[in-house]
Amino acid sequence: MSTQLHEGPLRGLRVIDLATVFAGPSAARRLADFGADVIKVERTGGGDGARHLGESDGDDAYYWRLVGRNKRPIELDLKQEQGLEVLLRLVRTADVLIENFRPGALERLGLDPESVLLVENPGLVILRVTGFGQDGPYSSRAGFGTIAEAMSTLAYTTGQADGPPTLPPVALADEITGALSAFAILAAIRHRDLTGEGQVIDATLLDSMLDVVGPGAAIAHRTGVSDQRIGSRLWFSAPRNVYECSDGWICMSGSADSVAKRILNVVGGDALQNDPRFATNADRIANVDALDALISTWTSTHTWRDAVQILADAGAAAGPVYSAEQLIADEHVIARGSLAMVNNPDGDGELLQSAPTPRLSRTPGAVRHAGLSRGASTEDVLSELGYTEREISAMSDAGAIGPLTARTG
Incomplete structure (x- = not known):
């Protein structure tokens, strides 16, 4: 009109x-x-x-x-x-x-x-x-x-x-x-x-x-248990966290089993990928402290750029934790407008x-x-x-x- x-x-x-x-x-x-x-x-x-x-x-x-x-x-x-x-x-x-x-x-x-x-x-x-x-x-x-x-x-x-x-x-x-x-x-x-x-x-x-907050209310209604604070982790998936590199921070998500195994392969090769503690998502959740410690040891020896690139080349889901200054300089953000x-x-x-x-x-x-x-x-x-x-x-x-x-x- x-x-x-x-x-x-x-x-x-x-x-x-x-x-x-x-x-x-x-x-x-x-x-x-x-x-x-x-x-x-x-x-x-x-x-x-x-x-x-x-x-x-x-x-x-x-x-x-x-x-x-x-x-x-x-x-x-x-x-x-x-x-x-x-x-x-x-x-x-x-x-x-x-x-x-x-x-x-x-x-x-x-x-x-x-x-x-x-x-x-x-x-x-x-x-x-x-x-x-x-x-x-x-x-x-x-x-x-x-x-x-x-x-x-x-x-x-x-x-x-x-x-x-x-x-x-x-x-x-x-x-x-x-x-x-x-x-x-x-x-x-x-x-x-x-x-x-x-x-x-x-x-x-x-x-x-x-x-948008997910099924927490349904779970509490059914079980009487409320989700608690666990930092950047998820109750239902591992690995998922922010990890410190030599010059910054990155995040990773292994919500798909195949992606989680790619992360394991990058961080520890066949030995880690075949470790029974991390064989399934349920295993990884049960042993998340050990898993995060291994990943953190690996990321600490890399710059955030190198870590993200290595993981991306392996088909794993990872990305940088940006400040606003870093965001506006990102090549992908610039290329897409x-x-x-x-x-x-x-x-x-x-x-x-x-x-x-x-x-x-x-x-x-x-x-x-x-x-x-x-x-x-x-x-x-x-x-x-x-x-x-x-x-x-x-x-x-x-x-x-x-x-x-x-x-x-």
Whole structure:
């Protein structure tokens, strides 16, 4: 429905992104990467919280440059009647609306999904992202990704056996929720295209984490035993760990028996490959301390590059443990363009970001620009909705929309 027909398989799809920080905006960013016209609606006076997290590129954070990329940002005061009317005009033209307010907040703004939004636009797909869902005993709690990562058992099972539970250093729950939500949106759009019916998607950070942490809950339910922390090992496969080399670290995985035996052959030749302690996966798990000690002795005599190359030549699964500096210099990452320089008109020059993934052979995604400044597209979007320059100026003076910029995105 958008007049901004970008390239990509989702061109013509208009998305209103009302969400803040990561999970909801991550879903919208993925749609934008594949051609959707994403209108990023931010509050006047401060904008999305992602603009202010961590190190900055110009006036906005690197996080914003990523999660806000390919979007057209506008500022609205939804507590003012004029600001709300602008949003409703957008709703009438949109395919998708994404929000992550606490349950009930959208309704208090006069934007109840069933009685308002789906009446204004019966084909609208509405994604509601929260920590715990629209119902249930915890629905009113603040729900950041950190809480979901802890409650999902991820933190409990992460870390060394003699150390504390460990949280991931990235917005893992948010990004997983964003990816799953983008999938759910497209499933709902498919239903809409077949039936004309829009619907509401209830996505939660906790449920998304439960989808990816494996069968631990099923095992505990059946046996009464919970998985414990074992560092970088796995309960069900060996070898699997990080190993120190003479100048860095590598990882190995022997989840397939044939691959595990290749590792054994590299490390100790026929003698190790035929050692009854390591004959089967169950044997290797039972004797994992001895196995890891043998592998560590071997890796300690090699540089990480040599160790990875020797193992790769043998058909074993191994790779380096990279820092960010090492990652951006990796020849494979460079050759595939997995990280790419992107247009960054409101920052301090071109910016390195992850390329859209997965790759589509005929209609790949693209990064048109990194996240833009607050309100960069307000005038353009309101003009497309039929507002005159005088009306736009008056709304800005009244504070219903943000200050007008000299350049529109």
